[in-house]
Amino acid sequence: MRARVVTGGILSSIAVLVIGWQLGGQPAVTAPAQQRTTSGSGTSGTGTSGSGSTGGTSAGSTGSGTSGSSAGGSATSGTFAGDTTETQYGPVQVQITVANGKITDVTALQLTDQGGRSVQISQQAAPILRQEALQAQSAQIQSVSGATFTSEGYTTSLQSAIDKAGL
């Protein structure tokens, strides 16, 4: 009888764990803040310099940049702020500095700061994420463990900044 409990318990536990594993791995962020920027900024390829403007009522992203070359559009320069991404621990927004098509710096304008250890986690994760982003020159970077929400918010905002820079 006890054996029945143990076998039944183990089997159903395994089933539950498998289901749990299947459920897992969704992104940590809710839908990234929709494109609130109305006009593109820092468009490349035309040799114009754009200045970002915010649209709607929310403080969206701003960016200003120039593209140095009229051909190929490979040498953008300037700073580009990504979209604000909402996470359960607060909004995350990053800004990239681009020089001649290369990301030279990533600054966090806003980081997760709501609840518990959020500030601590953000402070830990931000330098690592920045380093990874500078190395990868893209938003395809590994998330920092223990800072899942911050990481996902960071990369999402980073991607939108890169998109704006047209890199």
Next chain:
Amino acid sequence: MIDTARPTRPLPTPSGDGRPRSPVPPAESLADAARRRRRAGRRRSATTDLLGILAWVSAAVAVTLWLAAPGSHTVVGIGGWLTDAGIVAGLVATDLVLVMLVLAARVPLVDRTFGQDNAIAVHRSLGKPVLYLLLAHGALLTLGYGASAGTGPIAETIALFSTPDMPLAFLGLGLFVAVVVSSLVAVRRRLPYEAWHVIHLLSYAAVGVALPHMLSVGSVLAQGTWQRVYWIALYVLALGLIAVYRFAMPIVVTLRHRIRVVGVERIAPGVVSIHLAGSDLDRLGAAGGQYGVWRFWTAKTWWHAHPVSFSAVPGRGRARITVRDLGAGSGRLGRITPGAFVSLGGPYGLFTSRARTAPYLALVASGIGITPVRSLLEDTDLRPGEATLLLRGTDADQQYLWHETGALAESTGSVLYTMIGHRARSRESWMTEQDVERGVTLRSVFPRLLESDLYVCGPRAWSDLVVREARLAGVPEHQIHQERFES
């Protein structure tokens, strides 16, 4: 010596004006009754097994909360692994703490299918593992956070203390340590029952103060997740069962039946029968063999609740319990004066004929262990020869309620044996030296032992020996019913 003679003293009528008994044995044939009991037994054990599996699954779900949370599939670095192991340890530990609370909540379904004493045995066995998990939870997370932040464990502990809700969590951990340590056998033996009980009540506080940090610090139970909803529901369920069955039900029962002490009868040195009066006591639903948790509202006794068996099946207006002076608290019970108000939790227990699964009945009682056996015999419809009793006492003084039991045995056509004398010294045995030498065994006392339900009640060490012999003789586990004495 085993003595088959019936008691020779005149037999007083059992007090507690029991239920009207049918003088005719039940019409159902022995085999039919056995089949019915086996079916009921299988249903009970299926329910028990399901509840056990549910407990397992709840622990697995606790792990799943983490598995399904974002980021659990991409654990990076030593800090990450430590942190996540710590999270899982905390989730499983909390789940098991809630399981422990439910086991101790005296939920009727658990008591009727599994037995409250078995539930408490499982509750106890979980104590230490849960504490280890909680300590691991704290240690792993401190190390994990420290490793991720590049700080040492001490700096990290300080940082954690300044995190909102974390001081409460540390307090909760401290309370859990106190609760478990005070329940270790070695410690508990040295503690007065009241001290232990007060410390044990702190576990409710521990569960309460631990909750905020789970919801605010951990990301698994973050706001807006289904995990958070599930976790809070689990808390509500466990604490709700406690509130209803552990606290509200006893109050309802007490107010409904208004039980008072009407007499305290000294039946042997250190043993008293407490006669109680109340309204509709027959509707308590107490089956013979069950016990209640009693509290006598006098200046010296109100702070101590006693689990004591009914020594007679309650009648409409009367009930009786019989207590032996087993500790400071129950020693005072002898000095309770008539008129004292009584509160009752229960009745509880599976030491009843409802738990039977076999055609025949074998009852073994020692000392004050007679009480549930006597009321069980009173409450069971028996054919002549269906039940056999063995009453055991250390000396002639210990024949509590033996003549009443003898009368019941006679009226039901049951066979009664008695065995008086100290336990054998030459070897470990539940019998007297003489009977060991004569080659008496459980099977010789109960020739149909293997087709019997064996009910054993007496001091723990003694009854464990009886049960051990029964197991060795091949009595299936579901036919063994042991009433454990210590609370």
